[in-house]
Amino acid sequence: MAKVAIIGASVAGLTAAVKLKQLGLDVTIFEKKRSVGGLFSKIDTPFGLCELGMHVLYVTNEQHKLLADIFGKENFIEQKGVNTDIGGCFNRTLFVDSIYPDLRGNSSLHVIMQDLLDSEKRIENVSNCLSELHQRFGQTGADVISPILEKLWKFPVENLTPESIHCYFDLRRLVVADKTRSDEMKKDPRLNELVANPLQLQPAGEVFNGRKALFFSSRSMIITEDVAKSISGLGINLVLNSDIKLFNSSLYNGSELIKDNFDACIIASPLNTLQQDLADALDNVELSIFYFKVDRSHCRPIDDYYIVCHDPHLHSTRIVNYSAYNFEKLKHLNDIIAVEVIHPVHHKPDSAIISNELMLVISGMTVIDSYELPLSLKVPIPSLTNARLLDLEVSAIRKNFEDKPLFFAGMRTDKGVFFSHHTIGAAYDAALECASKLS
Numbered sequence: 437m438a439k440v441a442i443i444g445a446s447v448a449g450l451t452a453a454v455k456l457k458q459l460g461l462d463v464t465i466f467e468k469k470r471s472v473g474g475l476f477s478k479i480d481t482p483f484g485l486c487e488l489g490m491h492v493l494y495v496t497n498e499q500h501k502l503l504a505d506i507f508g509k510e511n512f513i514e515q516k517g518v519n520t521d522i523g524g525c526f527n528r529t530l531f532v533d534s535i536y537p538d539l540r541g542n543s544s545l546h547v548i549m550q551d552l553l554d555s556e557k558r559i560e561n562v563s564n565c566l567s568e569l570h571q572r573f574g575q576t577g578a579d580v581i582s583p584i585l586e587k588l589w590k591f592p593v594e595n596l597t598p599e600s601i602h603c604y605f606d607l608r609r610l611v612v613a614d615k616t617r618s619d620e621m622k623k624d625p626r627l628n629e630l631v632a633n634p635l636q637l638q639p640a641g642e643v644f645n646g647r648k649a650l651f652f653s654s655r656s657m658i659i660t661e662d663v664a665k666s667i668s669g670l671g672i673n674l675v676l677n678s679d680i681k682l683f684n685s686s687l688y689n690g691s692e693l694i695k696d697n698f699d700a701c702i703i704a705s706p707l708n709t710l711q712q713d714l715a716d717a718l719d720n721v722e723l724s725i726f727y728f729k730v731d732r733s734h735c736r737p738i739d740d741y742y743i744v745c746h747d748p749h750l751h752s753t754r755i756v757n758y759s760a761y762n763f764e765k766l767k768h769l770n771d772i773i774a775v776e777v778i779h780p781v782h783h784k785p786d787s788a789i790i791s792n793e794l795m796l797v798i799s800g801m802t803v804i805d806s807y808e809l810p811l812s813l814k815v816p817i818p819s820l821t822n823a824r825l826l827d828l829e830v831s832a833i834r835k836n837f838e839d840k841p842l843f844f845a846g847m848r849t850d851k852g853v854f855f856s857h858h859t860i861g862a863a864y865d866a867a868l869e870c871a872s873k874l875s
């Protein structure tokens with residue numbers, strides 16, 4: 437039986453493993469940590485367990501079944517349609533009072549969107565993010581979106597890749613007007629084409645309608661051991677505490693070359709997690725997360741799962757409102773808000789600054805207590821330089837893996853591969869292609 441190695445027991449890596457097993461292959465997952473799930477983890481804050489960031493899994497029915505085999509069907513809460521993704525945004529001219537942002541400062545943008553929908557789609561080769569914005573949204577659209585991306589990545593937009601527009605928040609946060617107008621526009625299937633990442637095709641289907649979103653239930657906070665057991669029960673080898681290294685562009689498990697022991701490999705983890713030198717050579721920002729216990733008694737209810745902060749004066753990047761997607765009505769989650777901040781490396785802002793920003797964005801809310809995630813995560817900027825470095829590394833790894841099937845399914849901001857549906861889709865597709873190459 438052909439043997440496949442999967443690096444990283446992220447949700448994407450696990451999905452690929454179950455699919456490969458179903459297709460009759462011998463599968464081993466190597467996971468650096470002592471538990472599975474990758475970034476989909478829970479943080480034990482002084483205010484109770486909270487998600488690390490916010491995670492919604494957009495999946496196909498088939499992927500839902502695979503995930504149910506691993507995590508248990510009862511551990512997911514399912515949402516459909518517009519309820520899959522409810523966000524708002526904040527900048528100087530627009531505030532959090534619509535489910536989708538009201539671009540009051542640029543009230544013509546929805547008209548431009550409509551014009552774009554009605555016009556012939558232009559297909560040209562573009563070399564950077566700025567030209568991609570011009571091509572898709574014209575001058576006004578580019579003028580609106582460029583400062584938002586520059587605030588997010590701390591980098592000039594002309595030095596970002598065209599695909600960078602699909603990371604961290606997607607264009608749905610930008611394209612619409614008030615809720616009524618936005619719901620109307622979202623019925624137009626052409627909008628999907630305009631805003632979707634090519635990889636949005638995974639899962640196949642429309643962006644706004646008919647998608648299925650899975651949220652982990654609170655029980656899933658304590659199921660790590662159950663998951664490891666169910667993976668073993670499915671006949672998959674799970675090797676925890678196993679740090680796979682890239683050395684001279686070859687993949688090693690300890691002193692053994694992966695290619696000597698396996699017929700194929702799926703890398704379901706970002707490349708920068710496999711080699712420190714590569715991670716250090718990239719243009720990086722850091723992501724810090726602040727948790728706040730809040731008093732909401734003097735603020736109106738907010739429906740948004742999250743609020744993206746586009747205002748360049750704010751350090752905050754995204755405010756995660758656990759109470760809006762607290763489908764199980766857990767009491768402690770109503771009082772907690774997380775703020776994610778992308779900042780230059782080693783320049784984490786003070787918690788008091790972020791707390792004040794939170795009270796500015798959500799007026800009437802008072803912060804009672806705060807907790808900072810002790811570690812900041814390094815995130816590669818989707819820069820043109822990073823794209824070149826990572827492409828070179830991918831070619832070298834492929835060459836050293838000789839002609840055996842090798843797939844890269846981890847997060848790559850420069851390629852617009854960021855959200856869980858991108859990585860799950862990429863790993864699932866890799867599993868299908870891998871099985872067909874080995875058959």
Ligand SMILES: Cc1cc2nc3c(=O)[nH]c(=O)nc-3n(C[C@H](O)[C@H](O)[C@H](O)COP(=O)(O)OP(=O)(O)OC[C@H]3O[C@@H](n4cnc5c(N)ncnc54)[C@H](O)[C@@H]3O)c2cc1C
Binds near residue numbers: 444489706845859
């Ligand atoms: C703050 C934040 C907010 C986010 N919000 C959203 C959101 O709202 N919606 C959404 O869909 N996505 C969101 N994402 C993205 C989402 O978390 C990722 O798409 C998803 O986790 C998959 O990422 P990944 O492929 O990089 O795998 P990861 O989740 O990073 O998993 C990689 C796995 O590989 C393991 N690993 C790493 N190095 C090695 C090694 N050398 N050897 C063996 N194993 C290794 C890791 O321990 C980990 O288990 C967010 C991410 C962040 C950081």
